Amino acid sequence: MPELMNIESEHVMLFVDADSCPRQLRSIILKAVISRKVPVLFAADRPLPDVVDLVQNDGVKPEQLPLIQLAIVPEGMDSADDFLVEKARAGMLAITRDVILADRLATKDLVVLDDRGGVFTKETIRERLSMRNLMTALREQGVFAEKTKPLGPREIHQFANALDRELVKLQKNNQ
Incomplete structure (x- = not known):
């Protein structure tokens, strides 16, 4: 099994909230990240066998493994989120479905992608956060029952395109 726990966040360019990231997006x-040689840090409060399996089964060469890091944080409310906020640096990229975490990361000047390919910055996240808060209030009052649409081929394609676009920008800005 490859060593994925060597956390060297100063070289990481992509931070992933792996607790909230669907398996097909991981x-x-x-x-x-392997094709573009972009260091990534996955953070979760539990082991992610699929990350290790994908590394082992997709023919990743040993010299590519330093690109991929997996941090298993202690279980607890927002433990992976807090870890990512602590490690993340301005100008980098993050992926999360959690709007509150997206706001915390965008405030640190990261570009944040959601699981549908939405791109958020500190200038654009406030609107999304306000919408989330409104929907939460409506749900709590029984006025609105939100149903998240399943992640289909269209959403996966949009995510992949947005990820590629943002990785190109990230690499260009960090040359």
Whole structure:
């Protein structure tokens, strides 16, 4: 089993909230970071066998493994989120479905992607956060029952395109 716990966040360019990231998107992320040679840090409060399996089964060469890091944080409310906020640096890229975490990361000047390919910056996240808060209030009052649409081929394609676009920008800005 490859060593994925060597956390050297000063070289990481992509931070992934792996607790909230669907398995099929983690696969896309892994393939993208390997092909573009972009260091990634997955953070979760539990082991992610699919990350290790994808590394082992997709023919990743040993010299590519330093690109992929997996941090298993202690279980607890927002433990992976807090870890990512602590490690993340301005100008980098993050992936999360969690709007509150997206706001915390965008405030640190990261570009944040959601699982549908939405791109948020500190200038654009406030609107999304306000919408989330409104929907939460409506749900709590029984006025609105939000149903998240399943992640289909269209959404996966949009995510993959947005990830590729943002990785190109990230690499260009960090040359």
